[in-house]
Amino acid sequence: MPRKITTLVSLLVALALIAAGQVVAPDAALRATDEVLQSVSRIRGLEVKQPVKRGLKTRDEIESAVMRDLNESNTPEEFEASRKALVKLGLIDADFALRDYYVRLLREQVAGFYQPKTQEFYLAAWLPIAEQKIVIAHELVHALQDQHFNLRRFEKWPKGDSDAELAAHALIEGDATVVMYRYVFDQQGRAVDTRILGALIDMLKADSDADASKYPVLAGAPAVLRESLQFPYSYGASFVHTIMKNRPMADLNLAYTRLPASSEQIIHPDRYLLFDKPVKIEIPSLSERDWKQVDADVNGEFGYQVLLAEFIGKDRAQSAAAGWGGDRYALYENSRTGALMIAIYTTWDSERDAKEFFTAYSQRTQKRYKTDAAESSASRVVFNTAEGLVAIEMRGADVVILEGAASRAEIARAVEKLWQSKKQ
Numbered sequence: 001m002p003r004k005i006t007t008l009v010s011l012l013v014a015l016a017l018i019a020a021g022q023v024v025a026p027d028a029a030l031r032a033t034d035e036v037l038q039s040v041s042r043i044r045g046l047e048v049k050q051p052v053k054r055g056l057k058t059r060d061e062i063e064s065a066v067m068r069d070l071n072e073s074n075t076p077e078e079f080e081a082s083r084k085a086l087v088k089l090g091l092i093d094a095d096f097a098l099r100d101y102y103v104r105l106l107r108e109q110v111a112g113f114y115q116p117k118t119q120e121f122y123l124a125a126w127l128p129i130a131e132q133k134i135v136i137a138h139e140l141v142h143a144l145q146d147q148h149f150n151l152r153r154f155e156k157w158p159k160g161d162s163d164a165e166l167a168a169h170a171l172i173e174g175d176a177t178v179v180m181y182r183y184v185f186d187q188q189g190r191a192v193d194t195r196i197l198g199a200l201i202d203m204l205k206a207d208s209d210a211d212a213s214k215y216p217v218l219a220g221a222p223a224v225l226r227e228s229l230q231f232p233y234s235y236g237a238s239f240v241h242t243i244m245k246n247r248p249m250a251d252l253n254l255a256y257t258r259l260p261a262s263s264e265q266i267i268h269p270d271r272y273l274l275f276d277k278p279v280k281i282e283i284p285s286l287s288e289r290d291w292k293q294v295d296a297d298v299n300g301e302f303g304y305q306v307l308l309a310e311f312i313g314k315d316r317a318q319s320a321a322a323g324w325g326g327d328r329y330a331l332y333e334n335s336r337t338g339a340l341m342i343a344i345y346t347t348w349d350s351e352r353d354a355k356e357f358f359t360a361y362s363q364r365t366q367k368r369y370k371t372d373a374a375e376s377s378a379s380r381v382v383f384n385t386a387e388g389l390v391a392i393e394m395r396g397a398d399v400v401i402l403e404g405a406a407s408r409a410e411i412a413r414a415v416e417k418l419w420q421s422k423k424q
């Protein structure tokens with residue numbers, strides 16, 4: 001998956017389901033910060049250690065803040081490498097300007113953001129007034145998280161570990177989103193109805209499409225971008241809501257010490273509670289002659305959901321990606337021809353899960369390249385596509401994929417090497 005998007009922004013889409021609150025002007029809303037902070041502190045069960053700085057930002061100011069964050073977390077080369085991985089997986093067009101689109105998307109969607117570096121939060125100056133206090137509540141949860149758990153430690157995540165980073169991000173955003181919903185109940189003088197809260201969060205999870213007239217940039221975004229942007233809020237909120245059932249919010253604090261380790265644990269909170277640790281995989285280098293490695297990362301269960309759903313539908317994709325045990329991919333670029341090749345090693349909870357993924361990935365490949373398999377058996381499929389050869393091979397509960405090789409000899413050599421990957 002593309003390297004995450006770790007800026008702590010609140011998105012308008014995450015607010016769309018919330019009933020209108022009190023109507024106040026932005027500066028008046030900001031003046032209410034201390035009062036909102038007291039409410040949020042009580043709801044979340046975290047004391048206020050220090051006052052929180054606040055401000056309003058115009059679209060241009062938000063855009064430059066987002067750009068600065070983006071440049072600090074990813075060099076343009078790293079961003080371009082992630083972009084190429086998405087192109088090779090068939091999730092965006094070859095000429096899609098991912099970085100520009102992403103900035104436009106945030107420009108449209110940002111409702112507010114919290115900056116751990118300066119410990120300040122900002123509200124979008126154009127925000128519909130009914131939503132201002134709700135966004136402030138969300139941002140203030142980040143301020144409290146920061147005062148108690150230090151959010152800066154999440155800013156410099158090791159490279160090539162995006163799935164674990166996405167999981168941590170989902171905890172942070174899910175926590176803030178759940179408290180934000182609880183704040184709305186609180187403002188209406190109602191006790192939190194867990195069933196209604198659960199139903200609201202389920203709606204957030206189910207509805208990733210956007211209203212094109214209201215949010216044209218989001219509605220026109222490639223699914224991978226839309227889904228990645230929304231995952232921490234929707235699945236994160238669902239994760240937090242599930243693990244907090246019948247427990248005080250303060251118990252959630254433990255999760256900041258024992259972080260969720262994968263998108264699998266976020267999607268299936270029971271795996272987090274059992275602490276089903278992901279298998280770490282190290283794949284040997286396939287660099288030779290003209291092939292140079294340009295990117296390497298972990299897709300995770302969420303990554304496979306998205307990349308399969310693009311071609312075989314969401315339901316089948318979700319089912320095939322479940323049972324994920326661990327994975328790693330490496331992207332290679334041919335320095336002479338510019339061709340891309342991706343090598344993937346995946347491991348599954350059982351042989352049945354591996355088989356389901358093997359079958360789903362084969363069907364996805366057939367649709368992706370609009371061509372039938374040139375060779376097919378129960379554990380090996382080869383496609384001859386306009387973008388090189390694709391081999392998908394299964395052994396026990398593991399499946400390896402090599403996509404974009406130039407020749408049969410090359411694929412045989414590389415697949416054999418790929419099977420030498422180390423698991424721990």
Ligand SMILES: [Zn+2]
Nearest residue numbers: 008009010176
């Ligand atoms: Zn947030």
